[in-house]
Amino acid sequence: MNIRAKIAALLLSSFGALPSAHAELVSYGFTAKINDITTRYPDSSFSSVDNVTLRNERVSLGQLVQGSFTYDTTTKLAQIVAPGGAYDYRIYSQDGVGNTANFSVNNTNFKFSDTSTPTISVIKVLPPKSQQLFSSTDHVSFETYSYLADEMSRFRMYFIGDDILQSAALSNVPFFNFPTSGFVYNYVAFGEKRFDADIQGTMVSLTRLPIAPVPEPSTYIMLVLGLAGIFFTLRLRLAGN
Secondary structure, rough: OHHHHHHHHHHHHHHHHHHHHHHHOOEEEEEEEEEEEEEEOOOOOOOEEEEEOOOOOOEEEOEEEEEEEEOOOOEEHHHHHHEOOOOOEEEEEEEOOOOOOEEEEEOOEEEEOOOOOEEEEEEEEEEOOHHOOOOEEEEEEEEEEEEEOOOOEEEEEEEEEEOOOOOOOOOHHHHHHEEEEEEEEEEEEEEEEEEEEEEEEEEEEEEEEEEOOOOOHHHHHHHHHHHHHHHHHHHHHHHHH
């Protein structure tokens, strides 16, 4: 093997040892039932209603909402709020595109898809100070926003359980084990007159969805360098002949 071939082999082996990002996506499909709708117009308070019209689509009590949410288990801790208090409040954020959320209301064309990267927050209630809180249970919240020219939407899924979270690590969040779960959808229309609507629902079913693995950056690098190495080796052999 001549010097150029040795250099090529060394480069290939070096890039093959690159550390991987090891992104691991977890996806859930859900069905929820709308059990509360409140609306508010300017100079008025929120009032409960049986239905509301959003984007020319009527949404009513009792309708089913179906959707999915996906999060990356490598999502990083962004902030810790009130450390050492009655609870450990951790906010997680993801720089990439791993975290997503969407839903649609059955029998309508009303849909929601996030335009911002969802944030996951975890509240771990710490004894013995838990009795000081309005709730002594652990929380996991998955929240995202959607912004359009004349409206803003916020979609939040929540999971509440009694001492469920043994770890705040996202890879260990046991969504199936939470006895209480649901969603909140806040809609705000801006225009001549502002209009607010809040839709809440309880979870009916939650299913773990299969998801294709995310290729790691080193995989692409190794593929390109491997092809380049083959081409370079063939050129050396042709030149030798």
